[in-house]
Every structure is written in structure tokens, then in C-alpha cells.
Amino acid sequence: MRIVVKVGSSSLTTAAGGIDPVRVARLTDALAGARSAGHEVVLVSSGAIAAGLAPLGLKRRPRALSAQQAAASVGQGLLVHRYTEELARHGLVTGQVLLTVDDVTRRSHYRNAYQTFAKLLELGVLPIVNENDTVATTEIRFGDNDRLAALVAHLVHADLLVLLSDVDGLYDGDPADPGSSLIPEVAAGDDLAHVRIGKAGTAGVGTGGMQTKLEAARIATGAGIPVLLTAADLVAEALTGARVGTRFHATGKRRPTRLLWLAHATEPRGQVVLDAGAVRAVTERRASLLAAGVVGVHGSFVAGDPVDLVDPDGRPVARGLVNFDAEEIPALLGRSSHELKRELGAAYEREVVHRDDLVVL
Numbered sequence: 225m226r227i228v229v230k231v232g233s234s235s236l237t238t239a240a241g242g243i244d245p246v247r248v249a250r251l252t253d254a255l256a257g258a259r260s261a262g263h264e265v266v267l268v269s270s271g272a273i274a275a276g277l278a279p280l281g282l283k284r285r286p287r288a289l290s291a292q293q294a295a296a297s298v299g300q301g302l303l304v305h306r307y308t309e310e311l312a313r314h315g316l317v318t319g320q321v322l323l324t325v326d327d328v329t330r331r332s333h334y335r336n337a338y339q340t341f342a343k344l345l346e347l348g349v350l351p352i353v354n355e356n357d358t359v360a361t362t363e364i365r366f367g368d369n370d371r372l373a374a375l376v377a378h379l380v381h382a383d384l385l386v387l388l389s390d391v392d393g394l395y396d397g398d399p400a401d402p403g404s405s406l407i408p409e410v411a412a413g414d415d416l417a418h419v420r421i422g423k424a425g426t427a428g429v430g431t432g433g434m435q436t437k438l439e440a441a442r443i444a445t446g447a448g449i450p451v452l453l454t455a456a457d458l459v460a461e462a463l464t465g466a467r468v469g470t471r472f473h474a475t476g477k478r479r480p481t482r483l484l485w486l487a488h489a490t491e492p493r494g495q496v497v498l499d500a501g502a503v504r505a506v507t508e509r510r511a512s513l514l515a516a517g518v519v520g521v522h523g524s525f526v527a528g529d530p531v532d533l534v535d536p537d538g539r540p541v542a543r544g545l546v547n548f549d550a551e552e553i554p555a556l557l558g559r560s561s562h563e564l565k566r567e568l569g570a571a572y573e574r575e576v577v578h579r580d581d582l583v584v585l
């Protein structure tokens with residue numbers, strides 16, 4: 225099996241906030257065990273910011289983005305160094321992969337990322353992935369690694385996504401509350417509306433809490449990948465197939481990876497307003513969006529940016545990579561490709577959003 229394992233900051237750090245060598249060793253022992261059993265493993269690890277706090281004399285995760293980026297810059301190297309040393313004891317070679325949203329939503333970059341992972345796995349390397357925190361800006365930042373892990377699982381065609389946290393699974397209420405109980409299975413179509421979801425754990429280093437784990441589980445299972453959510457302390461059990469944690473069954477089929485990223489990882493830079501006919505063409509017939517069906521445009525974007533396609537009432541119906549700059553679109557509104565080609569030249573005959581770059585929400 226090809227397994228993506230994601231570990232959160234709260235499962236890697238000591239109470240004081242630094243990287244905990246004992247917890248890292250427990251994790252790497254289990255990853256090495258999975259490799260010995262014949263599985264391919266990709267690790268998505270948070271903890272760069274947490275690892276950078278102590279060397280910078282910081283007590284807790286800073287609020288300002290620039291300070292978080294500085295901490296990540298200091299901490300990422302330390303974190304990967306720790307993993308590299310531990311995995312080397314098991315004869316394993318590690319490789320660092322730092323991703324930004326843009327890297328994987330634009331077609332050429334996405335193919336590049338896929339090929340890098342394929343090569344690393346073919347060479348027997350254990351890739352260690354994190355967000356490229358130091359360069360990611362607010363707009364293009366994931367911020368939490370749960371969704372990143374789900375998208376990486378899809379990118380590398382994983383058979384299983386294991387989400388490790390400081391809690392041993394999904395509870396129907398606050399896990400600290402003695403009245404709450406663990407949910408062992410989430411089947412396709414199960415309604416989680418009754419589950420009370422709280423914020424991130426007490427350690428104060430995690431970011432997403434249970435909400436981003438559920439989103440990650442929804443993305444992965446919706447793309448055909450089952451998810452196991454359990455405690456980092458139980459990683460060895462989880463990777464040897466013991467019945468621990470919460471198992472989310474696959475609910476959907478694989479979709480092209482880039483489109484999954486487009487739907488879940490991009491911040492739209494603007495909106496293109498469609499008339500009712502274009503809404504039907506895009507959502508029901510999966511057609512490209514042509515200028516003839518566009519009635520308005522909002523925001524400032526350039527060709528290649530992600531935009532939301534909205535219906536006449538402003539509700540998003542799809543997201544796509546647009547082929548024109550925002551300021552070019554008003555001149556095209558409602559006009560047929562044929563007319564545009566005749567008056568403005570062949571370059572204007574292109575679709576506003578091509579069907580291959582479009583995902584229905």
C-alpha cells in the first residue's frame with residue numbers, strides 16, 4: 225500500500241513547546257516498520273513553527289504572519305534534521321518537499337510535483353512534506369496541514385491517509401468531557417451533524433482542531449481514499465492494521481488531482497457572473513465557459529488565476545482558472561466567440577474558462 229501519514233504540531237512537541245525527540249522516534253520507528261512490511265510511505269509533518277520558537281526565544285506561536293514565517297524558516301531545517309537522523313538509523317533516506325498552493329494548482333507545476341513524488345518513491349526515499357510557510361502569503365496559505373495531507377494523498381494516489389493527532393479519534397463531543405464517546409467508523413453518507421466539534425487542543429501549537437481533520441477526511445474519502453484518524457501514540461498499531469481510532473470509509477471515486485486542489489486549496493481572486501444558460505452548460509453539461517454566457521465580473525485578477533463562477537444571484541457554482549485578465553472581460557460580455565474572433569482577432573476566440581480547468585462545486 226501507499227500510505228500518507230500526517231502528524232500535527234501538538235503530537236510532536238513537548239509541554240514546553242520544542243520538538244520532542246521521544247515522540248519523533250516513536251513515529252519514525254513505526255514508519256520504518258511500515259516500510260519493512262513493504263508499504264510506501266509519505267510523511268506530512270507540521271511542527272516547523274513549533275520547532276523554531278525556542279531558538280528564537282519565543283514562548284508561544286506568534287500572531288503575526290511574518291513572525292510565523294521566520295519561526296518556520298528556523299524550525300523546518302531542525303525538524304527535518306531530526307527526522308533524517310532517526311530514519312537513517314533504520315537505513316532510510318528522507319527527502320524534503322515544501323509545497324505552496326500555487327505549486328499544485330497550475331497545470332505545469334502540478335505535473336512537476338507529481339513527477340517529483342513518483343521519482344522519490346521509486347528511489348525508495350521517504351518524502352517529508354510541509355507547507356512552504358516561509359514564502360506562502362496569507363492568500364495562498366493552507367495554514368493547516370490536514371487539508372494539505374488530503375491533497376497530497378490524492379496527488380500521490382495513496383491507498384490510505386492516516387491523520388495523527390493528540391486525540392485518539394473523533395468523539396461525538398468534547399473529548400475532555402467524560403460523557404463523550406469515540407466514533408469508531410464513519411461510513412459513506414453518515415451524517416456527522418450531531419458531532420460537536422471544538423477548537424484545537426490544549427497544547428496551543430496545533431492550528432486546525434478537529435474541524436480541519438473532518439474537512440481533510442471529506443476531501444480524501446470523497447476522492448476514494450479511506451482515512452484513519454488516531455493518536456500519534458498509537459501510530460504503530462494504526463500502521464499494522466489494529467482497530468484503533470476512527471475509520472472514515474471512501475465515499476467517492478478518484479478525480480483529477482489538480483481539480484481537487486483547485487476546489488479545496490485556492491482562494492478565488494474574483495468572480496465571473498454567468499447567465500442561467502451558462503450555469504446549466506457548466507454544471508450539467510460540463511461545458512467550457514464562453515464569453516456569450518458571461519454577464520459580469522468582480523475583482524482584479526489576471527489570466528491563470530482561480531476565480532469563482534457565480535450564478536445570477538451571486539452563488540458560486542464552480543471554480544476555474546480564467547483565461548483573461550479581469551479588465552479584458554467587460555468588452556467580451558455576452559458576445560459569441562465568432563464575433564470576438566472577427567473583431568478582436570483569433571486570440572479572443574478562447575474560452576473564458578476551459579472545461580479542463582474547471583471544477584463544479
Ligand SMILES: Nc1ncnc2c1ncn2[C@@H]1O[C@H](COP(=O)(O)OP(=O)(O)O)[C@@H](O)[C@H]1O
Nearest residue numbers: 232233234389395422424425430431432433434
Ligand atoms: N469532537 C472532537 N473529537 C475529537 N477531538 C476534538 C473534538 N473537538 C475538538 N477536538 C480537539 O481537537 C484537537 C486536535 O486538533 P489540533 O490540536 O489542531 O491537532 P493537530 O496539531 O494534531 O493538528 C484535540 O486535541 C481535541 O481536543
Ligand SMILES: N[C@@H](CCC(=O)OP(=O)(O)O)C(=O)O
Nearest residue numbers: 232233270271272273431432
Ligand atoms: N506548516 C505549519 C503547520 C501548521 C500547523 O500547525 O498545523 P497542525 O499542527 O497540523 O494543525 C508548521 O509546520 O508549523
